[in-house]
Amino acid sequence: MKKHVLLFIAMFATVAFTMAQGLQRDMQYWRTYDQRGVNVFETGKADTVSFDGVRVRVGGHFAQQYQNLSHSNAVGSPELIEIGGGTNLATANLNIDVALVDGVRLNLITYLSSRHHPETWVKGGFLQVDKLGFLGIGNTDWFDKYFTVKVGHMEINYGDAHFRRSDNGNAIYNPFVGNYIMDAFTTEVGGEVYYQNSGFLAMVGVTGGEIQGGITRPDDRKLNFLGKLGYDKYVTDDIRVRLTGSVYSTAGSARNTLYAGDRAGSRYYLVMDPVGATTAANFTSGRFNPGQTDNITAMVLNPFVKIKGLELFGNFEQSKGKAANEQSDRTWNQLGADAVYRIGQKEQVYLAARYNKVSGELTGGADVSIDRVQIGGGWFVTKNILAKVEYVSQQYNDFAAGDIRNGGKFNGLMIEGVIGF
Secondary structure, three states: OHHHHHHHHHHHHHHHHHHHOOOOOOOOOOOOOOHHHOOOOOOOOOOOOOOOOOEEEEEEEEEEEEEEEEEEOOOOOOOEOOOOOEEOOOEEEEEEEEEEEOOEEEEEEEEEEOOOOOOOEEEEEEEEEOOOHHHOOOOOHHHHOOEEEEEEEEEOOOOOHHHOOOEOOEOOOOOOOOOOOOOOOOEEEEEEEEEEEOOEEEEEEEEOOOOOOOOOOOOOOOOEEEEEEEEEEEOOOOEEEEEEEEEEEEOOOOOOOOOOOOOOOOOOOOOOOEOOOOOOOOOOOOOOOOOOOOEEEEEEEEEEEEEOOEEEEEEEEEEEEEOOOOOOOEEEEEEEEEEEEEEOOOOOEEEEEEEEEEEEEOOOOOEEEEEEEEEEEEEEEEOOEEEEEEEEEEEEEOOOOOOOOOOOEEEEEEEEEEEEO
């Protein structure tokens, strides 16, 4: 505990010093950590920030929830832990960005406090290159105007939902409290190359296919390949249209975690968990992992439309694969549909609704489904402070007798406060 207190004191002292010196400014080719980062996906190629030497920017995210959920399952199913109203563990991220040379940035994110891990630990870090002038090879406009390269242990760019999800303390981009039921998010070691031109986007990437990687079991470890194609454009001053398609595929893995890569934990604490469960050990409450941990091919289509204050976002996804002890692949499908309406000159108030459903085959052959409805809203008190409220209802369908999810459901109220800077 003392260690965490000292880390927080050191972090706030550093931030206070840099802000006092007027150095807490935006970075090149970067997504801001406050309200301005909402609905930002890939960093673009607009060179809007000048480089004036090596600069370190320290920022952070903090989130706290009040949870009042209830859950139940069928008579005869394993007993659920008793839950009620109360506050969840506060979560915090430390964000460090370093401008190394013109067009080259280092990013490092550390989880200071998370549901799953009591200790401070690094989410990942990467190097992003948007200009090649530092190489001294002559005219590099062919790269500087259109290309971006990212390398490191980083959040992979599969789909668009990961740009809108809550990431431990960082919940400022998410109009809701919870993420999707099948939460496609992971960090892997590798690289991605981007091409962006007049709204068109193309990306190809290669990673190790695992959250930690390793050098043992070489016959089980295969490279993972991912790609994205899309178009993102303001067709008028008030209408923005974006459509992307993504693919993620690996032929073998010691333990793939595309749908289990969030080690920080979900927002709905202890829902559908058994007696004796703990918030740290049972950190994926309310989510579903299809368990395709050996080979997996996943594809997702993400449309996004913004018409003045109205935003519509879709997630149409399918994953196919299996675990190492299975003989044949299983298929899972996910549907997500979000509607957000933002009000005010700075769109500081919003209302939001989401429908989310997953369905597929469990290990053993049973076909089941899970569906969820989220309704809520939020208020950006300032660009750095966000307050949210949400009603959530989730239901588990066709799970077998004896499964704790048989006849399962949970519902209730969530309130969340978020700070990002």
